[in-house]
Amino acid sequence: MSFDAATQSPQTDTISEARRQVEICNACRYCEGFCDAFPAMFAERVFGEGDIVQIANLCHNCRGCYYSCQYTEPHEFALNLPQALADVRVDSWDRYGWPGGLGALFQRRGVALSAALVAGIALLFLAQAMLTPANGEGFYAVLSHTVMVAIFLPAFLFPMVVLALGLRAYWRDVGGAPVRWTHLRRAALRAGQLKNLDGGQGQGCNFEKGDRYSQARRHAHQATFWGFLLCFASTSSATLMHYLLGLEAPYGLFSLPKLLGVPGGLLLTLGAFGLAGLKLKADPQLGARNAWGGEMAFVLLLGLTGLTGLILYAVSGSGAVPAMLALHLGAVLTLFLTTPYSKMAHGFYRFAALVRDAQQRQA
Amino acid sequence: MSGIETAGWDVIVAGGGNAALCAAIEAAETGARVLVLEGAPKDYRGGNSRHTRNFRCMHRGPLSVLTDSYGEDEYFDDLIRVTKGETDETLARLAIRQSEDCLPWMERHGVRFQPSLSGTLSLSRTNAFFLGGGKALVNAYYNTLEDLGVTVRYEAQVTHVHIENGQFEALDVTLDGESLRISGRALVLASGGFQSDIDWLARAWGSSARNFLIRGTRYNRGVVLADMLDQGAESVGDPTQCHAVAIDGRAPKYDGGIVTRLDCVPFSIVVNRDGDRFYDEGEDVWPKRYAIWGRLVAAQPDQVAYSIIDSRSVELFMPSVFPPEKADTIAGLADKLGLPADKLAETVEAFNAACGEGAFSPQELDGLATEGLEPPKTNWARPIAEPPFYGYSLRPGVTFTYLGLKVDETARVSGPDGRYANIWAAGEMMAGSILGQGYLAGFGMTIGTVFGRIAGQEAAAHVV
Numbered sequence: 001m002s003f004d005a006a007t008q009s010p011q012t013d014t015i016s017e018a019r020r021q022v023e024i025c026n027a028c029r030y031c032e033g034f035c036d037a038f039p040a041m042f043a044e045r046v047f048g049e050g051d052i053v054q055i056a057n058l059c060h061n062c063r064g065c066y067y068s069c070q071y072t073e074p075h076e077f078a079l080n081l082p083q084a085l086a087d088v089r090v091d092s093w094d095r096y097g098w099p100g101g102l103g104a105l106f107q108r109r110g111v112a113l114s115a116a117l118v119a120g121i122a123l124l125f126l127a128q129a130m131l132t133p134a135n136g137e138g139f140y141a142v143l144s145h146t147v148m149v150a151i152f153l154p155a156f157l158f159p160m161v162v163l164a165l166g167l168r169a170y171w172r173d174v175g176g177a178p179v180r181w182t183h184l185r186r187a188a189l190r191a192g193q194l195k196n197l198d199g200g201q202g203q204g205c206n207f208e209k210g211d212r213y214s215q216a217r218r219h220a221h222q223a224t225f226w227g228f229l230l231c232f233a234s235t236s237s238a239t240l241m242h243y244l245l246g247l248e249a250p251y252g253l254f255s256l257p258k259l260l261g262v263p264g265g266l267l268l269t270l271g272a273f274g275l276a277g278l279k280l281k282a283d284p285q286l287g288a289r290n291a292w293g294g295e296m297a298f299v300l301l302l303g304l305t306g307l308t309g310l311i312l313y314a315v316s317g318s319g320a321v322p323a324m325l326a327l328h329l330g331a332v333l334t335l336f337l338t339t340p341y342s343k344m345a346h347g348f349y350r351f352a353a354l355v356r357d358a359q360q361r362q363a
Numbered sequence: 364m365s366g367i368e369t370a371g372w373d374v375i376v377a378g379g380g381n382a383a384l385c386a387a388i389e390a391a392e393t394g395a396r397v398l399v400l401e402g403a404p405k406d407y408r409g410g411n412s413r414h415t416r417n418f419r420c421m422h423r424g425p426l427s428v429l430t431d432s433y434g435e436d437e438y439f440d441d442l443i444r445v446t447k448g449e450t451d452e453t454l455a456r457l458a459i460r461q462s463e464d465c466l467p468w469m470e471r472h473g474v475r476f477q478p479s480l481s482g483t484l485s486l487s488r489t490n491a492f493f494l495g496g497g498k499a500l501v502n503a504y505y506n507t508l509e510d511l512g513v514t515v516r517y518e519a520q521v522t523h524v525h526i527e528n529g530q531f532e533a534l535d536v537t538l539d540g541e542s543l544r545i546s547g548r549a550l551v552l553a554s555g556g557f558q559s560d561i562d563w564l565a566r567a568w569g570s571s572a573r574n575f576l577i578r579g580t581r582y583n584r585g586v587v588l589a590d591m592l593d594q595g596a597e598s599v600g601d602p603t604q605c606h607a608v609a610i611d612g613r614a615p616k617y618d619g620g621i622v623t624r625l626d627c628v629p630f631s632i633v634v635n636r637d638g639d640r641f642y643d644e645g646e647d648v649w650p651k652r653y654a655i656w657g658r659l660v661a662a663q664p665d666q667v668a669y670s671i672i673d674s675r676s677v678e679l680f681m682p683s684v685f686p687p688e689k690a691d692t693i694a695g696l697a698d699k700l701g702l703p704a705d706k707l708a709e710t711v712e713a714f715n716a717a718c719g720e721g722a723f724s725p726q727e728l729d730g731l732a733t734e735g736l737e738p739p740k741t742n743w744a745r746p747i748a749e750p751p752f753y754g755y756s757l758r759p760g761v762t763f764t765y766l767g768l769k770v771d772e773t774a775r776v777s778g779p780d781g782r783y784a785n786i787w788a789a790g791e792m793m794a795g796s797i798l799g800q801g802y803l804a805g806f807g808m809t810i811g812t813v814f815g816r817i818a819g820q821e822a823a824a825h826v827v
Contacts, residue, residue, distance in 0.1 A: 023684065024622055026682050027681065027682050027683060027684040028496075028620075028621050028684075029480045029482065030416055030480070030493070030621070031495055033478070033495075034495065039481070042481050067499070068495025068496055068499035069495075069496075069498065070497070070618070070620050071620070071622075072406075074406055074407075075618060076615055200494060201475055201477075201494065211502040211506070212506055
């Protein structure tokens with residue numbers, strides 16, 4: 001082993017391996033129609049580190065290119081573009097998430113995310129025990145609104161700040177230009193429809209059925225994504241109702257928080273557990289190396305967040321509320337706090353990559 | 364294992380590429396019991412089809428991804444131009460006419476097309492590109508076969524065809540280390556040419572063929588073709604010839620496929636091992652000349668040549684899979700390429716001195732020619748003068764062989780005593796019936812699809 005090889009960081013390794021593969025793809029181009037990553041790739045001749053990171057974040061791991069590739073192992077070119085780009089992505093999110101190293105921990109170690117969850121739940125139990133409210137209705141009888149805000153406001157703002165800094169660094173690395181409305185619109189449409197998981201022609205991606213196309217992953221992801229947004233909108237609407245209208249929880253079934261939250265919770269739960277089930281059937285060799293556990297723990301955490309939220313609603317008024325409240329809020333807390341370091345980060349960087357791609361197409 | 368021997372197959376297909384799969388699908392859709400014997404392991408299934416990228420298709424109006432129209436006569440004229448008339452007109456026109464109906468059939472069986480790839484816009488009217496390339500097509504057809512309940516065996520090498528009184532009886536097959544005798548009522552042969560059997564290639568072409576690279580699968584060894592020819596099957600095509608193009612000399616021995624193509628020649632000078640030029644690099648645009656360069660390089664010592672460009676030309680062609688050698692001086696480049704430095708410098712100087720004045724225009728025949736140089740360069744003759752200098756090695760890359768089985772319009776094969784009762788052939792194995800020499804991009808897939816389908820239909824009709 002040479003001195004140079006010994007001093008190369010793992011990140012340089014993943015970038016140079018991705019570059020090796022991308023250069024072979026650029027001489028072939030058979031996969032041009034699958035997704036946005038290929039036209040972006042074929043517009044270049046020389047691939048700087050930022051180019052590779054941008055292409056990697058554009059890739060949605062649909063795997064169409066792998067199953068179509070004439071150069072996968074045992075061919076000596078040994079192409080596995082979905083894995084090479086996933087490795088670059090995982091490294092890049094780790095690098096952009098301050099403090100460094102937390103990303104590597106939570107993206108790769110399912111046990112770390114599980115431990116964080118246990119800690120989050122414990123914290124909520126502790127808060128209930130030590131700060132028992134004197135009065136209050138519904139779950140505010142268990143944990144006061146003030147305590148909840150004291151815990152969740154920083155737990156929401158801190159990850160947002162870390163992500164904002166990370167996205168700024170990403171934007172600098174990929175050479176991003178000032179963002180215009182048209183860029184955002186194109187990116188939002190492609191993200192909202194998950195265009196990059198539709199195989200380029202709406203046939204879907206290659207995941208749990210190997211070289212057969214399937215819509216299952218795209219649909220499960222859509223349910224998870226839109227379910228999460230609905231849940232987020234539910235919480236936001238409740239916050240607004242609380243502060244602006246003076247309407248405090250608990251809310252009835254036909255209130256905005258419930259109308260958004262119940263379908264959102266159902267979608268999130270079904271989608272996330274669906275994704276976990278599909279992940280069990282798919283080939284782990286086509287995802288990032290050593291990240292399967294962290295990814296699995298993350299989708300399960302999402303599912304658990306949705307499920308505990310629904311159960312909490314179902315048991316309202318019963319003696320199970322304190323326990324379910326601790327479980328649910330513990331899951332939410334863990335999900336929020338680890339956002340810049342878990343697979344959750346992918347949504348933010350992918351969106352940035354789609355915005356950058358929209359810019360490059362216009363250029 | 365004995366089950367496969369006595370299963371009572373209606374149609375056995377020897378081969379596992381496009382033509383074989385089309386035949387198997389057609390036969391299975393009639394309800395016939397079909398067995399597909401693919402010689403390659405599953406990872407390398409599909410023969411040369413796994414490396415293909417498009418399908419040349421006649422169409423009277425816009426069809427799927429194809430623009431405008433491409434009529435029978437224009438298609439046929441394109442074919443005659445590349446084969447220099449060495450074409451069976453009846454079979455060729457049959458393939459061309461049926462191609463129009465094949466494209467929707469392919470789509471119905473899972474093949475997806477995409478618009479012409481970047482860098483290949485000239486083909487958007489004539490050739491429909493496969494989304495993901497030929498391997499995606501091969502996957503789609505194997506999935507179709509699975510859905511139809513067809514039995515497919517990999518690493519199943521057919522070694523002998525038993526023929527009694529002009530009638531196919533059974534096959535000898537090596538499968539999982541065992542020798543089996545599998546009988547069936549009809550046989551479709553679609554197991555390709557012999558270009559991967561280097562010994563055979565060397566016997567046919569000469570020992571220099573040992574230095575050729577094989578662009579496609581290593582499994583086209585012509586085992587079944589040889590067996591049929593030994594038994595007196597009627598053959599077609601020049602047994603000594605193969606289609607070869609000049610590719611990157613660093614390509615793997617087999618299966619380099621599309622990425623080893625090099626498009627730099629027209630903007631370069633090409634020298635042999637001794638540093639001498641040997642042919643007009645600017646004779647015509649590259650798509651029209653890349654095929655003759657296989658032969659030209661094959662005729663040079665050690666079957667190798669070197670294409671030299673300067674920094675002004677390095678981005679004029681599609682990126683190469685391997686980076687070129689690069690140096691600031693011609694002598695430095697010669698060192699890296701293993702060429703005699705003085706001689707290369709002399710050749711470049713002589714070339715540069717012979718370049719005239721005029722506008723250099725890479726996208727068209729610009730008429731920028733050398734004066735008083737032998738051999739001349741008749742287009743794109745711009746001095747190689749701006750460092751850094753770049754060099755690629757070139758070697759002949761064999762695409763396919765022309766020798767095959769002669770078939771009629773029903774894809775039926777003939778033996779010493781006339782047509783066999785129940786043997787059909789399709790794909791590269793009989794393409795010599797249509798392509799006497801030369802090659803037209805995407806036409807191999809046309810022949811394979813059209814005659815594969817015909818062979819499957821005919822074989823099924825025979826047994827039903």
